[in-house]
Amino acid sequence: MSVKVVATVPFDGQKPGTSGLRKKVRVFQQAHYLENFVQSVFDSLEGFAGATLVLGGDGRFHNRVAIQTILKMAAANGWGRVMVGRGGILSTPAASCVIRKFGTFGGIILSASHNPGGPDEDFGIKYNIGAGGPAPEKVTEAIYAKTRAIREYRIADAPDVDIDTLGRHALAGMAVEVFDPVADYAELMEQLFDFAAIRAALAGGLRLKFDAMHAVTGPYAREILEHRLGAPAGTVMNGEPKEDFGRLHPDPNLVHAHDLVALMTGPDAPDFGAASDGDGDRNMILGRDFYVTPSDSLAVLAANATLCPGYAGGLKGIARSMPTSAAADRVAEALGIKCYETPTGWKFFGTLLDAGLATLCGEESFGTGSDHVREKDGLWAVLMWLNILAVRRESVAAIVGAHWARFGRNVYSRHDYEGIDAAAANGLMDHLRGLDLAGRTLDGFTVARHDDFAYTDPVDGSVSSRQGVRVVFADGSRIVYRLSGTGTEGATLRVYIERFEPDAARHHLDPQVALADLIGLARRLAEIEARTGRAEPSVIT
Numbered sequence: 035m036s037v038k039v040v041a042t043v044p045f046d047g048q049k050p051g052t053s054g055l056r057k058k059v060r061v062f063q064q065a066h067y068l069e070n071f072v073q074s075v076f077d078s079l080e081g082f083a084g085a086t087l088v089l090g091g092d093g094r095f096h097n098r099v100a101i102q103t104i105l106k107m108a109a110a111n112g113w114g115r116v117m118v119g120r121g122g123i124l125s126t127p128a129a130s131c132v133i134r135k136f137g138t139f140g141g142i143i144l145s146a147s148h149n150p151g152g153p154d155e156d157f158g159i160k161y162n163i164g165a166g167g168p169a170p171e172k173v174t175e176a177i178y179a180k181t182r183a184i185r186e187y188r189i190a191d192a193p194d195v196d197i198d199t200l201g202r203h204a205l206a207g208m209a210v211e212v213f214d215p216v217a218d219y220a221e222l223m224e225q226l227f228d229f230a231a232i233r234a235a236l237a238g239g240l241r242l243k244f245d246a247m248h249a250v251t252g253p254y255a256r257e258i259l260e261h262r263l264g265a266p267a268g269t270v271m272n273g274e275p276k277e278d279f280g281r282l283h284p285d286p287n288l289v290h291a292h293d294l295v296a297l298m299t300g301p302d303a304p305d306f307g308a309a310s311d312g313d314g315d316r317n318m319i320l321g322r323d324f325y326v327t328p329s330d331s332l333a334v335l336a337a338n339a340t341l342c343p344g345y346a347g348g349l350k351g352i353a354r355s356m357p358t359s360a361a362a363d364r365v366a367e368a369l370g371i372k373c374y375e376t377p378t379g380w381k382f383f384g385t386l387l388d389a390g391l392a393t394l395c396g397e398e399s400f401g402t403g404s405d406h407v408r409e410k411d412g413l414w415a416v417l418m419w420l421n422i423l424a425v426r427r428e429s430v431a432a433i434v435g436a437h438w439a440r441f442g443r444n445v446y447s448r449h450d451y452e453g454i455d456a457a458a459a460n461g462l463m464d465h466l467r468g469l470d471l472a473g474r475t476l477d478g479f480t481v482a483r484h485d486d487f488a489y490t491d492p493v494d495g496s497v498s499s500r501q502g503v504r505v506v507f508a509d510g511s512r513i514v515y516r517l518s519g520t521g522t523e524g525a526t527l528r529v530y531i532e533r534f535e536p537d538a539a540r541h542h543l544d545p546q547v548a549l550a551d552l553i554g555l556a557r558r559l560a561e562i563e564a565r566t567g568r569a570e571p572s573v574i575t
């Protein structure tokens with residue numbers, strides 16, 4: 035094999051964020067940029083000679099180019115085999131599934147998740163460990179340290195590999211196995227859920243619509259929902275993956291999935307609607323004229339999990355990210371199991387799942403999942419809801435209404451201020467950290483706790499600090515502020531507002547109304563308008 039050793043110098047800022055390294059495509063297109071990062075990943079790993087790596091992405095612009103580069107670098111660095119999804123396609127949860135099923139050394143996922151794609155948009159890369167989940171912080175820190183010191187990288191001098199034809203190809207002494215990206219994942223879903231019951235419910239008139247947002251879940255949803263479960267053709271909308279996601283923003287929320295939201299409104303709307311993001315790990319759940327917040331979705335799934343074959347034995351525990359509402363905590367309490375509170379980002383759930391401490395996990399950011407893989411999983415959540423609907427034979431609104439009546443409602447909203455000035459955003463966070471609030475009463479709310487969330491992993495003892503400023507009030511209401519770790523331009527401030535409402539007569543109030551006083555307080559406390567120039571958030575979920 036002919037290997038080129040290419041001299042290089044470090045790039046600034048190759049620090050993996052909440053979910054890997056995300057930058058504009060133009061940044062990744064610079065000579066040596068991707069190569070430096072990939073070599074740094076390999077240099078931070080030990081013992082992979084001859085081992086197998088899984089590789090694929092969400093199909094966005096630059097995916098195919100990056101895959102060829104990574105294949106050649108893997109060959110030059112001594113990997114034995116790379117398993118590539120056909121066409122370079124692999125959803126994030128399917129990548130995790132394949133890493134685990136075949137016991138590979140790890141995997142590389144190419145995605146910028148819900149961020150737009152195209153020549154002027156975003157690209158991303160992350161490394162997943164052999165357990166199937168995103169690399170924990172000690173690994174990402176080691177990778178970052180390597181990017182700061184890199185002097186050369188290794189790449190095979192070989193022609194491109196045909197990644198569109200299934201089967202085994204040779205590349206400079208390494209095997210490249212092109213596999214069907216859907217099959218293993220679909221098989222796993224059939225083991226977890228009662229496909230016969232869902233099929234019967236669909237045949238009996240349950241109507242559903244799934245919006246793949248021109249992103250990676252299209253082929254997965256068509257195979258599972260339309261072919262295996264018998265939903266009518268056309269159930270999956272925007273099912274063709276596109277490099278630029280049809281120039282849309284593949285983020286399943288009320289703003290970006292507006293076509294689906296419109297279809298789910300009115301008396302003739304389907305019973306159930308759902309959408310997934312660029313790389314297939316997020317989900318949004320809708321009923322007819324009804325939106326289920328991700329925090330509530332986690333709680334409802336946990337409360338009904340035993341209706342699904344894969345969870346019939348009950349849950350070991352639940353885990354949620356700190357900014358996610360405490361709705362799941364109430365279910366955990368009723369079930370007599372523990373609820374863990376972690377920093378934002380799926381990587382923090384890995385140790386809990388591996389240790390058998392938690393079965394279900396969720397984040398307020400449209401992420402839900404379980405111990406079946408080590409990533410959040412959009413279609414999995416959709417199938418779990420379908421399984422529950424098929425068994426309970428009630429509407430989405432009725433199921434959530436009954437849930438609130440039993441547990442009370444954690445009224446919740448997240449306000450995002452996107453693309454603000456980074457220095458202003460950091461100044462705002464410093465200002466919040468510096469306030470002296472404990473014991474003070476603000477607009478009638480007494481501050482019980484004011485801190486910057488720090489987390490000690492109960493399994494491996496690792497500590498993560500500065501994970502979000504919390505202002506928690508005596509009645510359990512709270513405001514949380516943090517800066518996004520996934521953006522590629524400027525900064526994004528996220529403000530999370532929550533209040534517990536036990537009174538069922540108030541459960542149907544619009545959260546923006548029910549939370550109006552806390553929302554006003556949140557803005558004033560952080561001096562948002564004065565510091566960022568924004569009077570209103572850009573996205574409310």
Ligand code: G1P
Nearest residue numbers: 052053379380397399518519520
């Ligand atoms: C966002 C979400 C977070 C999620 C991540 C990856 O990160 O808030 O919950 O894990 O995307 O999907 P953030 O931009 O807030 O750092």
Ligand code: ZN
Nearest residue numbers: 147148313315
């Ligand atoms: Zn995603």
